[in-house]
Amino acid sequence: MQVNQDPATIWYHSHIHERTAQQVYNGLAGVIHVTDGKDDDxxxxxxxxxxxxxxxxxxxxxxxxxxxxxxxxxxxxxxxFHGNRMLINGQSGAVAAVPKGIVRLRLLNGSNARIYNLFLSDNRPMHLVATDGGFLPQPVALKxxxxxxxxxAEILVDFSVAEAPVLMSDPEQAYGVLAFAVDETLSARITSLPDKIGSRLEDLTGLDTKTRQISLDMGMGMMMGGGGFAINGKPFDMDRIDFNVALGSVERWIIRSSMVAHPFHxxxxxxxxxxxxxxxxxPENSGWKDTVLVPGETEILARFEHPATKEKPFMFHCHILEHEDAGMMAQFTVS
Ligand SMILES: [Cu+2]
Known part of the structure; x- marks a missing residue:
């Protein structure tokens, strides 16, 4: 298989319809680094x-x-589903040892449903350098x-100053995600932030040839025990291809959420x-993405560069795994 994509931190997980949530929860997920060997440059x-x-x-x-x-x-x-304990790489209560310099953290939200609003306990900046699909042109400092x-998301954190902070979530109702401890025996190879990382982000504006409306639906039916989760009014059906997209084209998708914010993937x-x-x-959404939180209405421009057949179509769905399993998913071909 030929890997044909830019360097990025990506992941894979079980996607069996109606069992994705349970299987990912139980551990069927992993990370892949796509690299080109040019990180030193x-x-x-x-x-x-x-x-x-x-x-x-x-x-x-x-x-x-x-x-x-x-x-x-x-x-x-x-x-x-929201759990009562944080696990990092499957471990509870772990402390990450880091060198006294710049450290790259490749963060993956592998949770079934939890949205993180991450910050460092001493409010030092997190320098965003990459999103789902690859590098940003330059670091963006975020609180x-x-x-x-x-x-x-890939971030750079400078651990050369003061006590190592704790990675926390939700400034309003804060809880710890991961503690760090500086270990001076580890070699600090990078001691200053890069000022330029990736190439300029290509502007897709005006290249779109078609607009699609995508509504992420939660009906009242689920109150009575399941049902009601759908996209454009239709719950997922493995035997239905929802539409075809022209290979090589750019499309504008207008995505709307009902009732709660859905992470669209x-x-x-x-x-x-x-x-x-x-x-x-x-800023988190300014680079290449394959997942985006849609609180209300979000417009995206997508470029379809990879073919997908009827036998192996591409899916799009809510990444709250319980929603996906309940039918908030659809599929399309690219040819
Ligand atoms: Cu959802």
């Missing part, structure tokens, strides 16, 4: 496990005997990083966010 840390850490953020629930449990209630089916289920493409509720995209 970019001035980016790339020593795996030393100054280049891959962090899979997942919340899980444990019962009193310490067993991990997945028993979604009606509320969990509506809002997605809070929003990361929806399915999404990835498309397979086989990367897209650019054009607007979020009528405003320009926030």
């Amino acid at each position: 970019r001035g980016l840390p790339s020593a795996y496990g030393i100054d280049d850490l891959t962090l899979v953020l997942q919340d899980r629930s444990f019962d009193r005997s310490g067993r991990m449990v997945y028993e979604p209630s009606m509320m969990d089916r509506m809002h997605g 809070v990083l929003h990361l929806e289920p399915g999404a990835r 498309v397979h086989g493409v990367q897209f650019r966010v054009l607007s979020e509720d009528g405003s320009p995209p926030r």
